[in-house]
Amino acid sequence: MKGRTDDPQFNKCHKFRQPTSGWKLPETAYTHPDFHLETLKGIKTELNRVKGQLDQFDLTEWTRHTHHRDPSGYVISQLRSKVHPELLTQAWCKFYEILSKFPSLVIQTSAPLTSLHLCEAPGAFVSALNHFLVLNYPEIGWKWWANTLNPFYEGTSGAQMISDDRLICHTREHWLFGPDSTGDLLRWENHEEIVRKCLGWDLVTADGSIDCMENPGEQENLVGFLHYCESVTALRVLRSEGSFVLKIFTIFEHFTVCLVYLLNCVFREVFLYKPGTSKSGNSELYLICLGYKGLETVAPIWDQLIAPYKNGEFPRGVALWGIEELPKDFLDQIERCCISFFLERQCATINNNIRAFLVPLESDETLLHKQKIKVAKEYFQLCCLVRIPRNRRLVPHLKVHERLKQEERDSSTICLNDFQFQDHLSITTGRRIRTVYSSKFWDAQEGLPVKSCLTDPQSLYNLSQSMLRKQYSIIDGAKLTLSPYYTYQEQLFKTTKEALESNKPIIYLGAPFNTHFLAGLWCLLATAFLYVHTEPGMCVFYAPQIGKVSGVQRVFDQISEQPVGDVLYILRPEAFCNELRFICPVLRRYNAFNKRF
Structure with a gap:
């Protein structure tokens, strides 16, 4: 004693x-x-x-x-x-x-x-x-x-x-x-x-x-x-x-x-x-x-x-x-x-x-x-x-007193085609998020308004989009309402669901993915495509895999049964601390376009 x-x-x-x-x-x-x-x-x-x-x-x-x-x-x-x-x-x-x-x-x-x-x-x-x-x-x-x-x-x-x-x-x-x-x-x-x-x-x-x-x-x-x-x-x-x-x-x-x-x-x-x-x-x-x-x-x-x-x-x-x-x-x-x-x-x-x-x-x-x-x-x-x-110990297999280094990927192109999202699926509702104050998927200053910087009104920009739309589904963050944030998440989910049904590659321009709900949406979507390429402010999902698209669509239908603004998680949040740890720096790099605001 x-x-x-x-x-x-x-x-x-x-x-x-x-x-x-x-x-x-x-x-x-x-x-x-x-x-x-x-x-x-x-x-x-x-x-x-x-x-x-x-x-x-x-x-x-x-x-x-x-x-x-x-x-x-x-x-x-x-x-x-x-x-x-x-x-x-x-x-x-x-x-x-x-x-x-x-x-x-x-x-x-x-x-x-x-x-x-x-x-x-x-x-x-x-x-x-x-x-x-x-x-x-x-x-x-x-x-x-x-x-x-x-x-x-x-x-x-x-x-x-x-x-x-x-x-x-x-x-x-x-x-x-x-x-x-x-x-x-x-x-x-x-x-x-x-x-x-x-x-x-x-x-x-x-x-x-x-x-x-x-x-x-x-x-x-x-x-x-x-x-x-x-x-x-x-x-x-x-x-x-x-x-x-x-x-x-x-x-x-x-x-x-x-x-x-x-x-x-x-x-x-x-x-x-x-x-x-x-x-x-x-x-x-x-x-x-x-x-x-x-x-x-x-x-x-x-x-x-x-x-x-x-x-x-x-x-x-x-x-x-x-x-x-x-x-x-x-x-x-x-x-x-x-x-x-x-x-x-x-x-x-x-x-x-x-x-x-x-x-x-x-x-x-x-x-x-x-x-x-x-x-x-x-x-x-x-x-x-x-x-x-x-x-x-509480966690015998890990040293939780040591912070794990974020797993960085050398390439900006990744593949989640083999990821078994069903093992992590957890559609969870909770208090609606009006403003994003903290995020492991975003390095910007806390409480900073989320805005899209990819809003160039020039004709060349509009012409490029119109040409790409023939082959891609383009989701432009500048056209979505970013406040309150749950409304933005509802809109992004709806447009993503519609884009997925087109069976085309998908391009996101200036549309933040900085909550667990959106990170889960991103990962779920990635499993239906052959690979994903990210740059600050731009994310391209290439080559839809028809067999896997249908599985993701079924999950989207499950989410639609809930008030989407209330959904906080699609995948268990602890997955982003473990198997999906490498996704955090990928999305932080993509979401970096918000830093200038």
Whole structure:
């Protein structure tokens, strides 16, 4: 089992202590005006003042500096060289540390162990838990599900999601993206699917966050609704005595204060923990909640509690509970935690990093090096980590911690005539894509409007098209509506279906193929032709194979049975991470004509 450490780096923890009678839930929810606690408001003001000093520094240089100053900076490198964890990231280190500090998270009465991981991309918590179970409970069964913003859905901004799909594409059957295929946990319908799949489970983790670079001083306000949705989902799916791990940040606002109180009322033990492998200069904290008392604890107020979730936002000017309904001893503990974690520790770290940035000293480097060695040693002592057998990894046959290089083709001419698309066929509907914000088939800047540059109105251009039309079916992107994007996809599908019926070679001019739906359409079409030639902005499908055209037409008919604008995938998206990996650079080269806009 786990070791111990007295190093203060790994003992930044507060256990909430309740009176003998315990804290009680109020009888109603969302019926009181919101509130501000003056003490917490003052701490927030001081923390933001200290953070405001960072505006004078170049962001890239400051990030490099704080990364270097991190006392746990040697942990990852030593793990990589000694343990070779699968999908090693900072999140992996943090969660393995949490499991080692709180091993009762996985002590369970049912078999196998069941775990749900919310906002989980790229999958480090799942990988860390697998490693932990193999070393400490090698005979235990384990079943897991995970949810995250779908990296295969082009309608979500890359700034909002983690697009790293190295684990997802090999474990797709474990990931819940919801009926709309977005994976957006803020949407009630996606919450409902998770509940249907995971009711009565042992452990829930929630590691979600939102990009707050534009307004870092209001991070808590920006992530508050997400943390609420994660918590409501956990309360809905956990079995009695189950456990919950929730990442939060500061605790200055009424919704976070009330959320922490809610969790204290429905779990037997709640800890606020700052992992030693979490950067000391950030506000990140984890709530470790043990011994769930069951959904019946919140049943009297459940309908009121979930109303904001169903509405998609908190009610304006209203708090979960009034300030007078929260016990003074609870508020006192929140105040002490905020002073300890944010004023005393985080502010001190930021100020120390500023001093070291402005006046670097050789003695600082010597002390920092010794501290990093000590922290890494203490981490290994706490976690007792060794390698696990390859066959016990989540993906035994691949090193998912290593990014695969995109398979490049020397020629711009390829053949998919022998590709068995039936093995990958998956006509899937979901939330319509109005705008393409992210795509593995397009290198253009995120959110950039998709336009066609091949719109030359000159007579020679028109004459060339008219001559070619006698032998080719020509699909001109300039004649298609590109906004909203689902309308463009419907039009392109319809014109492609008509072109295929003509049994002629097909030429695409300036018609983007930059979503999984269109990439699947492209590959499906390619199987019906002898070969395909691509150049930026132009793609030619040569020599239709009559026998295979009929097979593709049958699939087109299946697609036509759906509202085409709702179809997100024709082929399973993970195919483009594996067998069809080489298609991504082919389509990026073709779609390069969009870069100039």
